[in-house]
Each structure stands twice: as C-alpha cells, then as structure tokens.
Amino acid sequence: MTTETPLARRLASPTEVSTIKPILRKPTPLLGVKRRSDDDDDDASFQLQSSPTKKRKTVMFNESLNVVREISSKSLDEAKNEVRKALEGHARRIDGDYDNLKEVFAPPRVKKYEDDEESNEDEDEDGTKAEDLLVYVVALTSLAPLVGKKCSGLIKNVLRCSWLERDDNFARAYIQLMAALSSVQGSFFAQVLAMMVDKFTAQRGMPMAVKGFPPVDAETRKQRLHLGLRYLLELFPAGGKIILNLVATKFPYTEDSKAVHMEYIDHLLRLKKDRPELERDIMELILARLVKIDVEMTLDLENEEDEDTQAVWKLLQDTKDEDESDAESELSDDEDGEETRRIKIAKSKFETMDAILDLLFSIYSPIFEDPDSPEAVETFQDLLSDFSNVILPNLKSRFTQYLLFKFAMKSHQLMELFIGTLFNIAFESNRPPVVKQAAVGYLASFTARGAQVTSEQVQKISKTFLDYIDHYRATHSGCRGPDVRRYGQYYAYFQGLLYIFCFRWRDLIDRDLLPPSLDWDDPASFIGQDLPWMPWLRSRLQANIASKLNPLKCCSPIIVEEFARLSHHLRLIYIYPQIEKNKNIQLSQFFTGSYATGGALRDSGFEMDTEKWTHLEACFPFDPFQLPVSKRWLDLPNTYMSWKPFALLDRNEDDEDDDDGETGEETEAEENGSIQEDTATDDENNYD
Structure with missing residues (x-):
C-alpha cells in the first residue's frame, strides 16, 4: 500500500497511477435570464441571453406525411395560408389572425368556447379538432422562420400542447415543429427543452389520452418524449449544457415521494x-x-x-x-x-x-x-x-x-485506491480541518469494518496513525492541556487508532510470534495472555496518553471505555488510572447518542455548552447499514465486519461486579455502556 501517492484520475497501467487534481465539478452555470413583455400577450416570457449554437441549423418538416391531406377537414395549403397571414400580420401589429392562431393551440382554460356547444362536442383537449391540429403543426413547421421573438404568446401555447397523448404521427410532427422552432431562436430551444424536462415529473403510470385518440400507456409516452430529446440534442449538441442545468434545477424536492x-x-x-x-x-x-x-x-x-x-x-x-x-x-x-x-x-x-x-x-x-x-x-x-x-x-x-x-x-487494487485517496485528503494542507478529520474517521471505519482489509494493511494504517500522533505530540510540546478545538486533528487520529484496535486487535499482533497454544480463531483464548504486539504499539500509546494533550479526555468516552476494557484484558496497556484522573479535570461534559444505550460505535455529533467543545465527534461512517431494501447488497459473506463482543469477558466482569457488591441495575448499566450493535448482515430484524 502506498499512502503517499496521490490518486490517479486514470490508470496509466494496472500497477501505476499518475498524479491528478481532485475533480471538483462546477455546476453548470445558470443561463442568463431576462424578462421581456410580449406585445401579443399580457403574460411575461423569459428570453435566455445565450444561444446553444453559434450557427443555426435549418430544420424543415418532411411534407411526405401527406396523410394530413386525407384525414383533415382543412387542407395543408389552407392551413399554411392562415399561419402565414397570421405571422405576417402580427409583424405589422395586426393581431386578429395571430390571436386566432394562438387559440388553435390554446388549452381549454384559455379558450372561450362556452357559447359554442356544437364545436365543443368535436374538440379535443386542446380545443381544436384532432385532425386539424396536426395540419396546423405541419403548417407552422414549414413557416417557422416567420416566428419571431415577439411571438412568445404563440410559443407558450404550442409548448402546452398535449403531444405525448396522441398518436405516433402527431408526436413525430410535433417533434419536428420543436426542432424547426429551435433553429429560429436560441430562447425557443431552451423553452422546448424545459417543456420536455417538466414532463419528467408530470407523467403518470396510468394510460392517458386526449379526445379523439386511444389511450397511451406510460412507457409509450416516455419513449416519445426521449425520442424528441434525442432528436433535438443530435441536431443541437450544445444543448447538453442547457439540459444538464434544467435537470438539476427541476430535480424533485427531498420531501417529494x-x-x-x-x-x-x-x-x-x-x-x-x-x-x-x-x-x-x-x-x-x-x-x-x-x-x-x-x-x-x-x-x-x-x-x-x-x-x-x-x-x-x-x-x-x-x-x-x-x-x-x-x-x-x-x-x-x-x-x-x-x-x-x-x-x-x-x-x-x-x-x-x-x-x-x-x-x-x-x-x-x-x-x-x-x-x-x-x-x-x-x-x-x-x-x-x-x-x-x-x-x-x-x-x-x-x-x-x-x-x-x-x-x-x-479487489485489493480498489481498496488501495480508496485508502490512498483518504490519506491524501487527510494530509492535504488546503483542506478544511473538519474535512481532514472526516477523512481520518473514514479511514478508521473502513479499516475496522472492511472484512477484506488485510492484516498487513491494518498494521500499515495503524503505524501511520502512530507516526502522526507522535510527530504532532513532539511539535506541540508546549501544549498547556487538552483542547479539542485547537488539536482536533490529533484527537481524530488517536480516536481512530482506538477504534481500529477495538475491531482489529488480532491484526495488530505478530502472528509469527504467537504461542502455539493459542487458537487464532478463538478470540477468548487471547484474554489474559502476554501477546506479541506490533513493534512500539504499547510504548507509543503510553507516551501519548501521558502527554499534556491527554487524548483520553477529548476522545469519545464510549470508545475510550471499550478500548480500556479490551486493552486491559489483552494485557496491552492499563489506562483506568488515567481515566479516573481525567474525572478531576474541569471540562463541561455532555454526551448523548446511541452509544449510551448500547448502539453502534457512532455518536450523533458534537455537544456544546456555553464555553467550549468538549469531545471529539465519534463519527465512523461505516457503522451498521440499516436500510431494509438496499442492505441486500451488503448481506454478503466476507464483506462487512460486525462487532463481536466477548461473552466470556462480559461474564467475567459481571462476576467481578458481584464480588464488589454492585447492584443488578449497575451491572446492567455497565453492559449497556459497552459496544453492542446489530448489523445489516446479521439478521432480518436488526433495524427494529
């Protein structure tokens, strides 16, 4: 494992990585928005200041779709003449025909057919006969170059048309209309894409239809929608930036279902x-x-x-x-x-x-x-x-x-990449201290919980933690006393080391020097034995615990307590005198969280009084996974290392408590104070 090498963005070879910069993706800039008034409509429209392409493509409708001549009560030539007259008249501020054209595409709430019951009987959802609306779509497509910036009222009605709920002919014709309008104005293109993205949440699972057409199922509507998006983005590739901005802006709220x-x-x-x-x-x-x-x-x-x-x-x-x-x-x-x-x-x-x-x-x-x-x-x-x-x-x-x-x-390679990334972040000088501390917490939690993390990796990571706290202690010899605000990074490494020990203490033993009488697969056989710990583990821990930095005072009490129990019974180090001594140090102490009731090794966060932060946050991000559906992906052998308390150790402590005359309530409280947890890989009811 190489912790000093920065993570590579791309592999140069299966065994080498190259230096990269962290990929901090900037959000797609919001397109400039300018509100304009429409001479034809009281409603305001939005004019985007940037265009998706420098050079517009001319998109013409394929008029081989001559079926419209046969099924419509209005010929294509007649519709073209009406559309041309309306657009040219509007350009000269003569708006009668233009207003009628807007009404062709308008939904019922803006149409006024209350006095024309016969026409209502044959109208579809958009107020125009089903066969006639297709003809107007084709006509408007062929005359799209006449649609100017001042036609926002018409554009809004066109975009509100129910095109996914009709037939394939209408959907194809409508998509070509959108392409033709997009080629005229960049603002039209952005509005078309926005209309389509709005339908990401507007669609429902039930079949939908407009009058005059059979119901259309949800999958067909989706296919038509994405056919249109694909067609437009192929014509105007620069639209990718616009649609990325749109899908980010219109993403559902967290409270949505x-x-x-x-x-x-x-x-x-x-x-x-x-x-x-x-x-x-x-x-x-x-x-x-x-x-x-x-x-x-x-x-x-x-x-x-x-x-x-x-x-x-x-x-x-x-x-x-x-x-x-x-x-x-x-x-x-x-x-x-x-x-x-x-x-x-x-x-x-x-x-x-x-x-x-x-x-x-x-x-x-x-x-x-x-x-x-x-x-x-x-x-x-x-x-x-x-x-x-x-x-x-x-x-x-x-x-x-x-x-x-x-x-x-x-794989070992992917583990090395993850560990290397965490070390890089933990040691980067330009990272905020809180992020660097979080990286240390991730390192400790991953090392403790990862069943595939090898003993060699555990020892290398632990040695790196020891090297850091020793160096930090040497460079802060003038420390007056424990202060989690000033020395938070030091306490993060020390607490991470304790956490790793609680889960992976066997991996910190030199297995080659282990007495043959001990059973490696029986943790209880290690209790009370003189074990060959990795070099300098005991002495370096003792030196830091006895220093003025006093890490046992600032680390999470529950993690310190569990380390004290294990290290005592495994004969690594006896720290109870220091814990008792720390009780006389006047630091405000408020500790809550799942630990106090026997939960996982995870605190809910910093607790604060009016004077100072008192303990380092015990945040280890790979504590038990409790989501009931997705946990199936982690419910695999040799993936997640759950907490396995020593039943023998707890029983021995209970016996000692009974000898000292402690009550049953006190014994139960002590048991609740130890590390107990259910994991997502234990059973089906662990999240009750």
Missing part, C-alpha cells in the same frame, strides 16, 4: 443512455441529491425524540411488505398531528433513500463483476471523485458512502 424521485431518475437514466457524453454529470447529480436526502434524513431523526425515531423504524418494518397505498393510509388517521407529519416526512425520505441507493447498487454492480478491469477501475475513479467532492464534505451522510465500501471490497 419515492415514486416522484424514481420516475425522475428513470428519465435521467434514459437520457444518459441516449447521450453517453452526459453520463458522468447525470450520475454525479443523482449521487449529490442522494447525499442531500441522506443528510436531511439523519438530521431529522437526530432532532426528533427517540419515540419518533422508533416510530419511523417500526413503520418501515410493518409496511415493507405491504402495498404502498395501504401504508400511506395508516398514516392518514392523524393527519392533523404535527408528530404524524414529521413521521410521514421521515418515512418518505427513508423509502426514497433506500430505493435510490438500491438502484445505484444495481447499476454499478455489473461493472464490478471484473473489479480489476479498466472499466471497473475508471468507474471507481469516478466514484472516488464524487466521494471527495460530494459525500465527504457532508459530514452527516450515513448511507451513501456504502457505494464506495461495497465496491472497494471487490
């Missing part, structure tokens, strides 16, 4: 398939929005009382095999209750998070079937870039990072 999110993402994946050059940006967008839901979901539950959190988990468990409509009906019994509303929002985010993550696992998994292939390595490089720029800076992300965890476990 799982169905809305999954429908939108399905459209994004279809767009990615049609335009491979947009794949990188689209996948990054999906991941970024997933992280946003992840963080909000975590914060929602942290801000709630335990009862509300448990209600969410219970509801997920009770309804995971039920129909979604039935599940929603259970929540509607107390719609006016604020508590119920919060639970519904939290449940919705959980389900959305679970579904999106499950989808991403299914997308990436085939790529990593051969984890050392160039495609797999390049894809992992992209995930590492997104991790560095999107996941890592969001310190409350709880589940998204498991994409990296799962696929890093696939």
Whole structure:
C-alpha cells in the first residue's frame, strides 16, 4: 500500500497511477435570464441571453406525411395560408389572425368556447379538432422562420400542447415543429427543452389520452418524449449544457415521494443512455441529491425524540411488505398531528433513500463483476471523485458512502485506491480541518469494518496513525492541556487508532510470534495472555496518553471505555488510572447518542455548552447499514465486519461486579455502556 501517492484520475497501467487534481465539478452555470413583455400577450416570457449554437441549423418538416391531406377537414395549403397571414400580420401589429392562431393551440382554460356547444362536442383537449391540429403543426413547421421573438404568446401555447397523448404521427410532427422552432431562436430551444424536462415529473403510470385518440400507456409516452430529446440534442449538441442545468434545477424536492424521485431518475437514466457524453454529470447529480436526502434524513431523526425515531423504524418494518397505498393510509388517521407529519416526512425520505441507493447498487454492480478491469477501475475513479467532492464534505451522510465500501471490497487494487485517496485528503494542507478529520474517521471505519482489509494493511494504517500522533505530540510540546478545538486533528487520529484496535486487535499482533497454544480463531483464548504486539504499539500509546494533550479526555468516552476494557484484558496497556484522573479535570461534559444505550460505535455529533467543545465527534461512517431494501447488497459473506463482543469477558466482569457488591441495575448499566450493535448482515430484524 502506498499512502503517499496521490490518486490517479486514470490508470496509466494496472500497477501505476499518475498524479491528478481532485475533480471538483462546477455546476453548470445558470443561463442568463431576462424578462421581456410580449406585445401579443399580457403574460411575461423569459428570453435566455445565450444561444446553444453559434450557427443555426435549418430544420424543415418532411411534407411526405401527406396523410394530413386525407384525414383533415382543412387542407395543408389552407392551413399554411392562415399561419402565414397570421405571422405576417402580427409583424405589422395586426393581431386578429395571430390571436386566432394562438387559440388553435390554446388549452381549454384559455379558450372561450362556452357559447359554442356544437364545436365543443368535436374538440379535443386542446380545443381544436384532432385532425386539424396536426395540419396546423405541419403548417407552422414549414413557416417557422416567420416566428419571431415577439411571438412568445404563440410559443407558450404550442409548448402546452398535449403531444405525448396522441398518436405516433402527431408526436413525430410535433417533434419536428420543436426542432424547426429551435433553429429560429436560441430562447425557443431552451423553452422546448424545459417543456420536455417538466414532463419528467408530470407523467403518470396510468394510460392517458386526449379526445379523439386511444389511450397511451406510460412507457409509450416516455419513449416519445426521449425520442424528441434525442432528436433535438443530435441536431443541437450544445444543448447538453442547457439540459444538464434544467435537470438539476427541476430535480424533485427531498420531501417529494419515492415514486416522484424514481420516475425522475428513470428519465435521467434514459437520457444518459441516449447521450453517453452526459453520463458522468447525470450520475454525479443523482449521487449529490442522494447525499442531500441522506443528510436531511439523519438530521431529522437526530432532532426528533427517540419515540419518533422508533416510530419511523417500526413503520418501515410493518409496511415493507405491504402495498404502498395501504401504508400511506395508516398514516392518514392523524393527519392533523404535527408528530404524524414529521413521521410521514421521515418515512418518505427513508423509502426514497433506500430505493435510490438500491438502484445505484444495481447499476454499478455489473461493472464490478471484473473489479480489476479498466472499466471497473475508471468507474471507481469516478466514484472516488464524487466521494471527495460530494459525500465527504457532508459530514452527516450515513448511507451513501456504502457505494464506495461495497465496491472497494471487490479487489485489493480498489481498496488501495480508496485508502490512498483518504490519506491524501487527510494530509492535504488546503483542506478544511473538519474535512481532514472526516477523512481520518473514514479511514478508521473502513479499516475496522472492511472484512477484506488485510492484516498487513491494518498494521500499515495503524503505524501511520502512530507516526502522526507522535510527530504532532513532539511539535506541540508546549501544549498547556487538552483542547479539542485547537488539536482536533490529533484527537481524530488517536480516536481512530482506538477504534481500529477495538475491531482489529488480532491484526495488530505478530502472528509469527504467537504461542502455539493459542487458537487464532478463538478470540477468548487471547484474554489474559502476554501477546506479541506490533513493534512500539504499547510504548507509543503510553507516551501519548501521558502527554499534556491527554487524548483520553477529548476522545469519545464510549470508545475510550471499550478500548480500556479490551486493552486491559489483552494485557496491552492499563489506562483506568488515567481515566479516573481525567474525572478531576474541569471540562463541561455532555454526551448523548446511541452509544449510551448500547448502539453502534457512532455518536450523533458534537455537544456544546456555553464555553467550549468538549469531545471529539465519534463519527465512523461505516457503522451498521440499516436500510431494509438496499442492505441486500451488503448481506454478503466476507464483506462487512460486525462487532463481536466477548461473552466470556462480559461474564467475567459481571462476576467481578458481584464480588464488589454492585447492584443488578449497575451491572446492567455497565453492559449497556459497552459496544453492542446489530448489523445489516446479521439478521432480518436488526433495524427494529
């Protein structure tokens, strides 16, 4: 493992990497927007200041679609004459015919047919006879060059036309109309793309139709929509930047339902398939929005009382095999209750998070079937870039990072890339301290939880941590006392080292020097033995614990307590006197979180009083994965290392407590203070 080498953006060879800059993707700049008034319409329109191409392509409609001459009550020539007269008259500020043309495309809410019952009887949803509207679409396509900037009222009505719910002839004709209008004005092109992206969330699963046409199923509507997008983006390649901006702007809100999110993402994946050059940006967008839901979901539950959190988990468990409509009906019994509303929002985010993550696992998994292939390595490089720029800076992300965890476990090469990236970030001088500390937490958590992380890697990472804390202690010899605000990076490394020890202490032993009487597969046989620890582990830990930096005072109390128990019974180091001494140091101490009730090795965050931060956040990002659907991707052997407490050790401690005359309540409290957890790989009910 080479921790000093920066991560490569692309592999130069299977064994070499080249230096890269972190890929911090800048969001596509919002196109300039200028509001203009339309001489023909009171409604304001938006004129985009930039054009998708410098040189416009001329798009002409293929008039071989002569079927319109046979089925329409109006000939194509008649429609052309009407359209030409309307557009030319509008250019001279004579708007009677132009207003009539707008009415042809207007939806019912802006048409006025109340006094014409006979015409209403034969009209479709857009107020014009079904066969006639197609003729006007063809006519307007052929005369698109006459449509000027002042025709925004007409453009708005045209864009509101129900074109996906008709037949294939109409859909093809409408797409060509959109292409013709896009070739006239850059602003029209942007509006056309916006109309199409709006339909990513407007479409529903049920068949839809307009009068005069048979119902059209959802899949057919999607195919027509993406046929149009593909056609337009092939004609105007620069439109890729515009549509990336649109799909980011119109992405569903985190409070929207799982169905809305999954429908939108399905459209994004279809767009990615049609335009491979947009794949990188689209996948990054999906991941970024997933992280946003992840963080909000975590914060929602942290801000709630335990009862509300448990209600969410219970509801997920009770309804995971039920129909979604039935599940929603259970929540509607107390719609006016604020508590119920919060639970519904939290449940919705959980389900959305679970579904999106499950989808991403299914997308990436085939790529990593051969984890050392160039495609797999390049894809992992992209995930590492997104991790560095999107996941890592969001310190409350709880589940998204498991994409990296799962696929890093696939090969030694991918593990090295992930570990190398984390070390690079942890040591980068231009990174914010909080991000560098988070990288250390990821390193420790990945080392502790990754079942495929080898003993050699565990020792190298632990040695690097020891080297850092020794160097830091030497350069801060003038320290007056523990201060997590000033020396946070030091405490992060020390706490990470303790965390690694709690899970991987056997990997810190020199196996070649192990007495033959010990059974490597029986951890209990190590208790009370003099073990051959890796060189200088004991002495360097002692030196740092005894220093003025006093890391045991600033690290998470639960992690310190568990390390104290293990290191004492494994005869590494005895730190209880220092822990007792620290009780006399007057630092405000507020500690809450899942640890206190026997949860995973994860604190909910910093606690603060009016004076100072008191303890380092015990945030280890690969604590048990609890999403009920997507956990199936991690429910695999030799992937995730769960916490395995020593039953013998706990029993011995209980015996000692009984000898000292402690009550049953005190014994139970001590048991709850130890590290206990369920993992996503243990059983089906671990998230109850």
